[in-house]
Amino acid sequence: MKSMLPLVALLLAATPPGSVQFTDKAADAGLIDIFYNGDNVSKKYIIETLGTGLALIDYDNDGYPDLFVVNGSRLEGFPAGREPTNHLYRNNRDGTFTDVTKTAGLARSGWGQGVCAGDFDNDGYTDLFITYYGHDVLYRNMGKGSFEDLTAAAGLTTGPVRWGTGCAFLDYNLDGKLDLLVANYVNFDLRNTPAPDSSRACQWKGQAVMCGPRGLEGGLNRLWRNDSHPGKPHFTDVSDQSGATAPGKRYSLSVTTLDYDRDGWPDIYVAVDSQPSILYHNNHNGTFTDTAVEMGVAYSEDGREQAGMGTAAADFDGNGYLDLVKTNFIDDTPNLYGNAGGRGFSEVTVPAGLGKYTQFMGWGAAFLDYDNDTWPDIFMVNGHVYPEARDVKFQQRRILYRNTGNAKFQDVSAESGPGVMAEASSRGLAIGDYDNDGDVDIFITNMNGRPSLLRNDGGNRRNFLNIRLVGRKANRDGIGARVAIFCGKRTLVNEVRSGSTFMSHSDLRLHFGLGEATVVDRMEIEWPGGAKETIRNIQANGFVTAAQGEGIIRTDPYNWRK
């Protein structure tokens, strides 16, 4: 528990913007590997453009999130024996990480794309699913610091090559086991795709560039139902009968789960590139219906198709319903969709203050209360797709929008530290309190570069509550559970979710900023499957674990710094 120093009381005074600083500590932390995705000078094919994702997962259950980063490849390959692999970095709990990839059995090469995590076998250890251009891979966490490839054993091996992108574990049928939705982007075949120097080259603003996604065949999203039994992992492809493929071939990228209408069943939002995005409404009977158009999240406000990239969900306006943010291509703004009580969404991008910029190409987006003032803020990473394009910047800065508490946001990037204003061609994004000091940190993948670790300094001057859920009848990781924090006049809500942002996965623990409140009056948990419980009078500034039906079973210490 945090000690109540007088200094802390002084520091709990209102913290103006600018006093929270993000600094890139990746090199100091030991995150020095390069993550590849195609050529750095010019992109010949679209496979070289999406970058890779990363996941914050506590694979060893020591209370500190570890980091898994997906690696890609390049067209010309690598010398034998020197192919880059994915990396698992164990959190040393002192601000540094150690690469444990090989001992963990996760050293795999290929055109890695995204990652999501969830304890699919409910054995208490979070597992990993990695998407590829090629064949996706399921790794079971064996609990001894290592993983085993269960793809084939679990029935997840697909015949044809697919281009998997975003993914998410979710219990869509509320049977207590985590199922899996995988977005697929393009049916990409090098033999049939023109290159920029060919006679069939594609053009962007008059310049020859790689082709796609328009003109290429889209992918079909896949839903895998978890039919595992103890000792017998198994997933069944229910894509067609569930309606996951009903929207047709789309250029699907990011997956965010949310119960947008609060009917107790998880729905799924998929950001789609250059076509209408998808909102799979859960029909409670094993099927989904795409309601994106009716709910107002398929297009822009006036019906334009947009190039949707990353997506995230949170209740930014405090009305108790989860809203959505989506990043888009350059020459467009992101979308902020406000959830009007589950009856539909309204695009509020411009009035909320997110309509200022069209010069950024957005990728990972996340809601996070970076200053612990109770209002979810927004962080976006950017970067162009064409390094060869003139008159545009390939490397672009990040954007931090502070929620001013009246459904509006303010760009505070310039006063939030060098980590935010640094320029890179970034893609994946994961958030979580990696050093357990009470404020949310940010992890980013950068094209053909090292990841960024933006350590949050100053966000913990206000109070917080960090919650890990353990399901008993519900899935072990509590994915899909809705948590509502009642604190004075404010009610803060969020769901535990796998995946989201851009092909990435954030810390499964929910972090709530509490502002000046030192006690949470009550916390209500709605578990997947319907069970509800209320826990009262929770002290602020703690890392609590709440188990289904048991209340808080553990409170871990908090690394107060400064």
Place this chain on the structure above:
Amino acid sequence: MMFGGSLAKLALFLAVASDFAQLGRQKYAANEFSEAAVEFRKAVKANPSDRNARLWLGYTYLALDDLEAALRNLEPLRESMSSDPEYLFAASKAYTRSARRLSERIAALGGDSARAHEILAYRYRAVGQPKDAITELRRAAELRPGLAGLHLELAEIFWQQRQFDEAAIELAAEIRISPTNFLANLRYGQYLLRTGAYQDAIGPLTISAGYRKYPEAFQLIAYAWGKLGKPEERLAALRGGLAVFPGDQDLTEMCRQFTAENPQVSSRVWSPPLLREDPPPSLPQLRAALARTPIGEDALYWLSRVYSERGQSLLEELEQVAPHSYRVLQEKGLNAEYEENYEKAAEYYRRVVSAQPRLGGVHYALGHVLRKLGREDEGMAEIGLELALDPRHYLACYELGSGRLGRGEAFAAVPLLQRAILLRPGFAEAQTDLAKAFLQLKRWDDAVRVLRSVIANHPKHPSAHFLLYRAYAAKGSVDLANRELGLHQTLLKKSPRGSDIAPVAAK
């Protein structure tokens, strides 16, 4: 008596005409342009030789955006008011705006029109996007391989980028189409000299010299002859150049130096065959062609070019006559804005505002570019000033309304957008924004009404169909909603947006 009677009548006519003109000026100052036009027409009818009344009438037609009428009244004043800054400004503006409007008509001819691609290319060049200009010119050349000027324009772009080999390919192509084109031959000659093909350069340079346009042609030929070891021919070219350009310092110096170094060389004066450029079609011919149906793209193109050149020429005269006039600044601001150099445009407009704070249109122009620069509050404030000066400025109404809508102030946006539409019936952008405001205010029937009006005029407007779908869906009119959604999605398939990557047709 009769003479005295005629004089009296004349005096009366003049007095009456003067009254009309004065009233017209009052109406103009009050931004009542239609009323002002009526008065000025009366003044001109009463006294056809009243240049000022005709000038004011031209100005008024400009304010009313009736460019043809403006030109009709301004053109007759060309000789008599050639040093009047107000005339020069008005005429320049009338020609330039007419040229741009014609360009827009050409651009709207669509993807199968070579001239449309050519116009787009000029636009891209003006805003500093040479790569896009190249794409458009190539497309134009694909559509009309024998169209003169396209390859020359490509060559100029490559030349500016110092891609001389690429430029030469285009120049050769242009010369195949137009063997005696002045600039193509001059540039090609320059290129051949750069590559050491001195003998080959003589032909093209001779053609360009034949136009007697630039002394450089003679200088370059003299240089080539020098490299070929032909001193008599070299001297003949220099002397020929001096015969055409007797005051040219470079030719004089070259000649002096050569004769000093080669006193023994003598020669004739070289006179290349005289060439003249074909004049463009005459203005009456072009205007007559405009009245025909269908209008040829070439007629539109040439008229646009003639107007553009006249507008530019008048602006240059204005800069000579009154270099510090606010009119010059205003025109420079317009040009900067057209080239999307908004910082520069704002700078010019601010200076005009300082000099003439009540000048119609300039607060709007300033506000508009400030908004383009992302300076929303400042921009809206300027546009508000414009509206205070001229409550009938429909664009100011629209931008203020649109800005309010963007801030989430739908209630405040409605009257502004409605006014814009009242002032400019059929203004689709204002109608669409008004519909969005109605949707935000849950005024479904009003949204439906407005959107149906948009669709009546623009049946292929995808956004209008989508917004109408939203309105019908909100009203519970499921069948109508589904119909509109279907139309929207069909239109989207035909004109997709998104990442704008488009496969180029296979060659």
